[in-house]
Amino acid sequence: MPLPIRFDAIIIGSGQAGNPLATALAKAGRKVAVIEKYLLGGSCINYGCSPVKALLASAERVHQVATAADYGVQAGTPKPDFPAIIARKDAIIQHKRDGVRANLSEEQTGISVLMGHARFRSPRVLRVQLDSEETQELTAPLIFINTGTRAAVPPIEGLAESGFLTNVDILDLKQLPEHLLILGGGYIGLEFGQMFRRFGSRVTIIDAAKNLLEREDDDVCQTMRQQLEADGVEFVLEAEVRRVSRNADGEYTLTASTPDGERRLRGSHLLVAVGREPNTDDLGLETTGVETDEKGYVLVNERLQTNVRGIYALGDVHPGPQFTHLAYDDYRVVRDNILHRKRRSAKARPLPYVVFTQPQLGRIGLSEKQARHEKIAYRVATMPVRVVGRAQETSLTDGFMKVLVDDKNHILGATIFCEQGGEIMSMIQLAMAGGLTCDDLQNTVFAHPTWAEALNNLFAKLVKAG
DSSP: OOOOEEOSEEEEOOSTTHHHHHHHHHHTTOOEEEEESSOTTHHHHHHSHHHHHHHHHHHHHHHHHHTGGGGTOOOOOOOOOHHHHHHHHHHHHHHHHHHHHHHTOHHHHOOEEEEEEEEEEETTEEEEEETTSOEEEEEOSEEEEOOOEEEOOOOOBTHHHHOOBOTTGGGGOSSOOSEEEEEOOSHHHHHHHHHHHHHTOEEEEEOSSSSSSTTSOHHHHHHHHHHHHHHTOEEEOSOEEEEEEEOTTOOEEEEEEETTEEEEEEESEEEEOSOEEETTTTSOGGGTTOOBOTTSOBOOOTTSBOSSTTEEEOGGGSSSOOOHHHHHHHHHHHHHHHHSOOOOOSSSSOOOEEEOSSSEEEEEEOOHHHHHHTTOOOEEEEEEGGGSHHHHHHTOOOOEEEEEEOTTOBEEEEEEEETTHHHHHHHHHHHHHTTOBHHHHHTOOOOTTOSTTHHHHHHHHHHHHO
8 A cells, every 4th residue: 555645634524623623724734634434514514403403493483383373363273394394404404514515625725525434543644445435544743533423322122123213313304203202301302302292293202310401400400391391292201211122013112111110102203312422433543542431532631632642632522511612612722722822721611502492491600500519609599581571572481590609799600491591691601701790780781672681680689699
């Protein structure tokens, strides 16, 4: 085999960290290669944020039509056209894919894009099995692992043989499920559960935990369950699924142990959403000496460097919260450290996130559960959304707002579970970044009537309490 082709940097995976990093390095004059096994753009564009939120938008329209009479509008019964809904999603995603391909065009950027599977032969050499069935070897002093994760498959008897849907497969269904069983009550399961219920499927969510979203505070877990039950989603909690089978007609049967005894749950489709696992098992990491944890995630320091000089890990493939915005910030950390000589850390950064159910759950900073676990003193104020003027006027009165502050009235964290919860949370994040206190926010003049002006009353509670 000829000598490896030399690059200044090689990026394995074209996700939200890898693509902008490739562009930044190329603009700085580096010779860069990007290797992608599946689809350019990574999980966010292809089977994560973008397609799911496009489908959620259609589900929200269905709900608006179904509830139009509550606003004095006679709109009739909504009739979701599921193939048209999927086609709209596909058009949006194809546009994004085309944009990524154009942005990585070698003619425009000088970046070499190779479609195929990469494996390490040594810490500096990769062998790429191209889609064309040819093989190439590449070498570089800097190699970035950006391979992401895939759906974890629990070791349940009969599951593999019966077949099931993952978060990738369910996006390309041609027909609406009659009864969708969802194994897993986390963020993915809840978003898909509400979505397909609003499209018209019967939905049952099964989870081994006592509460949904176990990492969240109890008030969040309870309110989330109430909201989805109001939509008609069924829950079977504290259920350990022991067996899965599928009959000749394609119907699934899940046999589960529950506090009330054994239950058999039947449905037309099964989505498995019990967690993620890293795409590191077929990278040849054993030839590099790169350390991983017991689950296969690549261990990194605050600058996202592995224990092997010149090899980095970006995005979901290293331990920690798995969110697109954090993967993008991984790019900024590496860019600034390598190109701008800054000492930027991936550890010292805020963690905002949103669960895109309706209402949305927006979270930033500490929850009460986390504050207690870390033994951090706090004061808390909670306000039901039903008292907010904007909520009353729009009849979107479900949920609550909650904020934690320290003894100096600095904001420690916020939970905003209401309409536009993600946007309101982002305002609080900006206040935290600017060092504003609850005293500052209770006296801020917000436009009326907006959701944001509710923050006046919420923070006023903390000023009085202090």
